[in-house]
Amino acid sequence: MTTPRASEAPDPLSRVPGDFLTRVPGLLYGGDWNPEQWPEAVWAEDAALMREAGVTMVTLGVFSWARLQPGPGQWDFGWLDRLLDLLHDHGVAADLATATASPPAWLIRAHPGILPVTADGVRLEFGSRQHYCPSSGAYRSAAVTLTRKIAERYAGHPALALWHIHNEYGDHVTECFCDESAADFRRWLRARYGTLDALNHAWGTAFWSQRYGAFEEIEPPRRAPGPGNPTQGLDWRRFCSDALLACYRAEKAVLDEVAPGTPVTTNFMSMFKPLDYWAWAAEEDVVSDDAYPDPADPRAHVEAALNYDLMRSLKRGRPWLLMEQAPSAVSWRPVNVPKPPGLQRLWSLQALARGADGIMYFQWRASVAGAEKFHSAMLPHRGTGSRGWASTVRFGAELARLARVAGSRTRAEVGILLDWESWWALELDDRPSARMRWRELLRPWYAALYARGVTVDFVRPGAGGVELGAYRVLLAPNLYLLRGEDAGALDAYTRGGGHLVCGPFSSVVDEHDHVHPGGAPGPLREVLGVAVDEWWPVADGESWEVGLSGGAASAFASASGAASASASATLWSEWLCLEGADVVAAYGSGPLRGVPAVTRRARGAGAAWYVGCHLGERIGDVLELALEGAGVRPVVAGVPDSVEVVVRGSDESSYLFVLNHGDEEVCVPLPWDGVDLLTGGAVRGEVRVAPWGAAVVCGSRESPPFRS
Template sequence: MISTLLSQLRHGPDGDPTPRLAYGADYNPEQWPREVWEEDVRLMREAGVNIVSVGIFSWARVQPAENEWDFGWLDEIMDLLHAGGIGVDLATATASPPPWLTTAHPEILPVTASGETLWPGARQHWRPTSPVFREHALRLVRTMAERYADHPALVAWHVSNELGCHNVYDYSDDAARAFRGWLRARYTTLDALNHAWGTAFWSQRYSDWEQILPPRLAASHPNPTQQLDFKRFSSDALKDYLRAERDVLRELTPGVPVTTNFMVMGGTKGMNYADWAAEIDFVSNDHYVVPGPQDRDELSFSANLVSGISGGRPWFLMEHSTSAVNWQPVNVAKRPGDLARDSLVHVAHGADAVCFFQWRQSAAGAEKYHSAMVPHAGADSEVFRAVTGLGRTLEALAPVAGTEREPARVGIVFDWDSWWASEQDSHPTSLLDYRQEALNWYSALLALGVRADVVTPQAELDRYQVLIAPVLHVVPAPLAKELTRYVENGGHLITTYFSGVVDENDHIWLGGYPGALRDLLGIRVEEFGPLLGTDTVDVDVNGVAGGAAGSVWTDRITVTDPAVEVLAHYRSGTYADRPAVTRRTVGQGSAAYVSTRLGADGLTGLLPELLAPAGVGSELPDGARGSVELIVRRGGGSRYLFLVNRTDETVAVPGITGDALIGRTDDGGAVVLSPRDVAVVRQPAR
């Protein structure tokens, strides 16, 4: 359905249906005097903006009281934007309940695990399972849809905003009732639930459904399966709310696509977006860079994962920042070139829209120090000049619109159940970081110049010659069978410590670790060896001078199959001289195991050995490997090679032929990338 949105955006003022990428921002005209609005539209046209999201936090303005409505200002801004040739992604305005609603109905407010009420004064102060909140919210949605169904500016609906950002986990009585209903649907009988939750432990056996509660603050560690199921339920509760708004919009405006903005970034893990994607007409995402040694690798990883969630189809970058944000401990401004590079990496990974929070930087409120397309300094500023420059670049990249990302030969499996379960309490270590481990593998592949897709276990795994499944902790029997079939059919699986350990109920696969994957890997681990704090062990990784340092985890590995090759040993620590990395050959396939965290640098030395059986290597010339990221989109008979400079140095990339949509070449024909630069080369499809 993103094609529906794009088809509406492709018609400029003269009706020319030339493809183009969408470009814009969240627009909050209610924060500004009326006389600013026409100037905003003029500057939007100057910058190349063709879409804005409107009404996201406007509930109190649109509905000042329960039976009072004020649409005059919104009518006017919709008309003004349409006259300027700018489409509107209209929000349902339900993200932040107005004071009149919370005053009349405090029972809609979320409750923490310790029983504290989250009061109004910020945003998202509502329970996903509150029937009272839903009644008022859907009344607003219906009223909005009826009023703007036929407005020519309307190109998409934007459900709520960043669902679950602040209210994913609610422990109220409403949540408890809904949780019990969810559990009944999942398990049918109390006997099945008691088995799944292992309630024979600590005298937790339930004899009545009404006895079951969310995992509220307890005297010790709550039941682990109860915790895991509550995470699943909480994601599903928000998904159910998303469906409720979507269904009203589809009923009243069946031709207008519906989306909501995900937050695939950093530590946002409460919402299983892979499970949500089928509920909306096109996937949208918000992403903000957190400064650090892997900050731009994390941006690429997140954009890549959004593409995986979207099934490789184009998606919508709903929010990112032109420069500094306001919510980090230190809010660092972006350097020259970062605004464009960050945006274009998202485009490379499939974004057909580039939007920012927000259009005009707020003069008041909690986000007044968050950057915007028009900063406090106004249009005469470096930020706005960079914004207009990006607008011109996106115009040059118009042929890319509607194309899909070309699959890589390597897939990194990212699994929400494993993320949730592997980081719960009362485990061998609290230092395990699921997402960081996945990012380390991704960074190592980037350093080697090897393209990879980040995918979910539900993806078509056979399309990949190599599957990397870091900390695949939760492995139900069908997944174990599927991975075994994948290897037996010639695929090459790489997995790591704490993988295959539990089933979908968080029950241990007995007989030794790595449980469900033990026979496939040809190894057995009797006891884990987590490392304290900053302790490390030496590992003799080929290609790394002096070996590599392992951290967080070690395993006491026993090889159980003669087809297993030991690729690296521990050189120090409790398990010195024992295997650290193994690989079992299975016909034309293989299954490898890495038993410690090697970090991106250590994995860079190890990966060539692990990739060799599949014949997978870099598609970049020697001088560009590690310095340049290659991402490919394809469609309409063409391939589009995005070449992203990962460094602060000028890099030449020889041997790339084709039509340069953006970028420059030297006298020898090599693509030349300035620091933090991006080039895009069009080639005929293979």
């Protein structure tokens, strides 16, 4: 085997890292390349076509463990040497994977304990991917060995732009209930609690005679005769996220040691419940995401916007990388609808608008065998004569025209509070209503902001006063679990002039899932000026009228132009008692008729709102009032519902993205004159955008959204 050579071709990695993802100039463009699936004669053709399409980076080696290490102590890197040299010769950089997502068959047969076990005691078999127990010492050791071999060989290769650890952690296996996982769980609990007394208190083991006399008596929450201990279930969720994170950290430690200076990522899966992405993102140099909106869903772009805002927020606004998306159809839905002409371009530009500095796909060349052979690709089965290939080439040229956008940031004045531990705790068993699910509660709040053209960030409740204070409005669609210190930060936020809007069933328990003294909303009781006397879930199929009252109704009608200031509560309601708050809306029907449903309390220079019911899409009525009171306005007002307008800005320029998700041409007024980077033409006063079309209008940094 030879050492990889440094090519005489121009080095594509020429930019000094800063706010940029890698040293590759401009916006990244490319996809997963799996050349081990093809004869070597195809490789040179692929590289030439990449150059034709404007590809700047490809992900390499994600599922190559069996090829790189065909047996114990056997290594084959010659083929990868040739591939990296080939890429560099063609001016294409590599996002080089550690290949640890799928342990090879020989390793599994040598160490069958690597295979994961379900809560029912079933051991899952080899034959798919991610077939390993996260706590397996044999797996972790083999993965670290492979990572070190790859890092030592390619750390100095001129094509290397980014390290790609593993792939989609937790996609298939988020937890394992084997004996090795049980031992790891007990170690984790010792580190968390220190003593059994502390654990027994946290878990409330006085209930149902569950007290433990030794850590060795504790097992994972395997299948049991009845309801399990909720705090054990919460700690299990924490542990499972940490166990997978430990796998990532072990590989990253090797890369940081052997190849310092090269950024490291692992690809997330949008708003993914099993993993606390706040904790994970802190360990990444670059946040990257795999996003697969459904072309059959007419509102898929709203959910995509939500996920992209999250990715941007995980590194406090730094640019991120769309690592995977489908060029057209996927292969794993019951019905896999292709993307009609223009949609792939539009949705890719949406990711750029919301902070991405790179657009990548799964995959480069369509596979002819395996589980994903019907998944679309940048180079489809038909080859260069296909519709898909023409789209690949056109969009590569457009991204080159948008290169100056790289490194700029998307600005938001509204933050949504997101805490993974609260999410996990909310959705444990034996709650007042199993219908209270975090994402279902979040979506109408986010959709209301999206419809009003208001860009949002996501933020941790414990982020701290400076970070929270960056937002005029903070929204908590649900914050079931809230620590006392985080409640104190929210109190200081409102007193300092911030506007907090808190949704139902919030601030109910502490970090141990113990109900706060005095009941909900616990440490937010003084902030919100209400007490919850009783939770009152709404039965399926029922709804109760909620009407804005008095001055709030007039203010809403003035702010929104709506003819009606009444809405319907479904899913959830609460019997609220006022303790200093004013009534904004009350129930007009049902068993809580006349009881406050929405309240507002002035707090210093700010205000705190409490929404004690689920209003669905009509939550926008309340948010309209809060946004108006805080002075939050869209960049462009009065655009059609189908139009999305987002601004990115750098030290020199502002970039207005106008995205038309509808099937009719729209005319959008501009806050500034400038140049449409997609066409090169000057625009003044307004811009016309075709159905499923877009414009990216570049103006000076002094443009209105960025003036201080």
